[in-house]
Amino acid sequence: MPTTAPKPNQQFAPRIARAIVRIWPAQSREWGQAFAAELPAAQTAGTTVTWLIGGLMLLLREWLKHAWRSLGRPVGSTASDASAAFTPRYSRTPRMPLWLMLTLTLCSIAILLHPEVRQVLRNLSYEYSSEPGWNPDQWSSVKRLRKISKSNRDPQLLALLSLLSKNVDEQLALSDEAINKDPSLTWLDYQQSLLPANSSSAQTYLSKERFARLQQWDPNNGVLHLLAAETLAYPPRVEPLDMLIRRKSKTSREKALIDNPQWASAMHAAFTAPHYDSYVLQLVELIRNVSSRFSVQDPEIGLYVLSMRRIVHIDLLRGYADVLTDRVASLEAAGKTNEAIATYSEMLHFAQQISLDGKAPFEQYLAQQIGEEAATRLAPLYDSRGRSEEASLIRFQLEKWKAERDPKILRYVPLHYRWSQWNSLAWSGLIITVAGFAVSLIMPVTFIALFIVVRRRKTPPELRGPADFWASLCADSAPWLSLASSVLLYVTYHPYARICSAFLKEGDTSTGIESFLSAAMVPAILPDDVGFISDPYFHWVGITTALGVLLVFFLWRMILRSKHSV
C-alpha cells in the first residue's frame, strides 16, 4: 500500500497546537485542548493557519484575563485554589509585607528631606506656581531674610534685599540705607542704575545725585563713563539698541549722537579709563556673604540677582569701536599716521581692560573682537614708524588672543540654547520636572494607601470594598514608585546642587559665574521639544482630556453593569 508523505501543515500544525496548549493558563486549559482537538478537521493549509491564528488570539486573551485576575487574588493563593474561586470581589490584600512598604516609604521620605531635594522641589513649586513671573517675594528664603532684617539692619543683608525687591521705592530706600551704613556698597547704585530692571517699558536711569555719588566713589572706572554715554544715547530707552552697529545705514539721530561732543567725550573717557569693573565680583561676594552669615543657601537668590545684574550695552561699545575705525581710516588716508596710532591704541587699551576685568562671556568675546581688529592694524603702523619693539609686543598679544579664542564662548548665552551643553541641561531639567511631579503625586497616594491598609488590615474579605482593593494595589506599587522618583530626583539634581553649593561658599574660586547660572537654572528649563508642558494651555488640555477619559470609563462601566451581554 503506497504511503503519502504528510503535508507541511499536517506536520507542523499539531506541534504548534500542542505548544499553545502547553502554555495555556491552567485554569482554562480544557478550552485550549478543545481548540487543539479540532485542528485535524481543518483540511487545507489555509483553514489550518486560520484556525491556529484564532488559537493564538484565544491564548493571548486567556493570558491577559489570567494576569488581570491574579492581581485581585490574596497573597499565597493560586488560581486553582478552591478558596480563590469563591473569593469576594474586593478581597485583595497587599502582596508586599507591611514592614517593606514602611521601609520604602521611610527611605523616600529620607531622600525628600535631603536639603538638595527640598531645594529642587521648592524651585519647581516656584516655577509652576500660579504666580506669573519671577517673584522673589514669594520665596521662603527671601521671606526669612526679610524677617531677619526687621531686627538686624545689617548693611550686606539690606543690600541683598534691595537687589531682590521688585518695588523701586523699596529698592532705593534699602540700598541708600545700606550705602550710608557701609560706603563700600556704593556700587549698588550702578546695579540699580536702570529701574525697574524687569520692565523695559517704564525704566528710568538713576538720579543725578546718585550718579555723582557713584562717580565720586569710583572715578577711574570706565563702566561709569559708559553709563554716562548710555544715558545720552538712549534717554528714554526706546531706540533700537543696534542703531550704532556698523554697516547699518546711520539715521539722523545716530549721526547727531556721533557728533555730540558730550557722548564722544564720555565714550573716550570709558575707552581710556584705568580700569573696567561692572561690579560682578562684589555682587557675588555679597550673595556668598549673606548666604553664609544668615544660613540661607538658596541658589535661586544667586540666580535672580546675577541674572538681573546691570550689564553694559554691547552695541554701545561696538558702535564706538566702529566710529573709531572709521575715523582711523580717514586719518590713514590723510597720512596722519601718529593720530591713527593714537586712536588704535585707545581701542587696544580698552580691549585689554575688558579682557582683564570683564566677567561675562560676551565681554570677553567683544574684547577679543575689538582687540584683534585694533592690533592687526596697529602692528604694521608701528613697523612703518620703526617702532618694531612695540609692534612685536602687539603681535604677541594678538597671538595670545587668537590662542585663547574659544569658539564656544557664548555657549551659556540662552540664544545659543540649541548647543549640546544647553541641551544636556535642558534634558536634566526635564527629568527633574517629571520626577518632581511624580513625587508630588505619588507620595500622598502612598500615605493614603498605607493608612487604609493599616487601618483595615483586620477587616474580613467579605466586608472589603473598592477602596480596600485600590488601596492594596497602590500600597503594592506606590512605595516603589515614590522611592524611584525620589532617587531619580536626587541623582539628577545632585551634580548641579554641588556646583551651586560650591559657588555659594565664601572664598570659592573654582566655580565660574556661568557654571553657577547654568546649574541653578536647571530645574526651570526644558528641552525645546517638550517646552509646551509648562504652558497653562497644555495643563488645561491635559486635565480636560483626563477627566473626559474618566467620564467615558465610568459611563461605559455603568452601561456594562446595567446590561448583561453575552
Add this chain to the structure above:
Amino acid sequence: MNMGRRIRISPQTLSLLEALLHKPTAWHHGYALSQQTNLASGTLYPILMRLEKLRWLETSWEQPGTAAGRPPRHLYRLTSEARTWAREELADAQKRKFWKPALNNA
C-alpha cells in the same frame, strides 16, 4: 442562571445559538459550529466559554477511540432551559430585524 431577565446578545452569539438549535439535543463540536456560523475560532470559543460559564451550555468530551488517529473532541449542546430561552431570543431578534437566520430550520 439569568433566564428570567432580558439580556443583550450579539449577532455572532445569535448565529451560534441558531447552529446549536439546529439539532437541539445532539452534541456539536467546535469546527462544525465554526463552519456553520462562519465564525473564526478566535470569536467562536470566547462565546462558547461565556455560555458555559452562564451554565447555558453543556459540555462533554468524546469517548477516547471514537475516531482513530485524532484526539477526542470537545462537544457542546444547549441545556433544556437554555433551548427555550434561545428560541425566544432568536424570534425576538428576528422580529426587531436585529438578526436574520442563516439556516432554514432554525
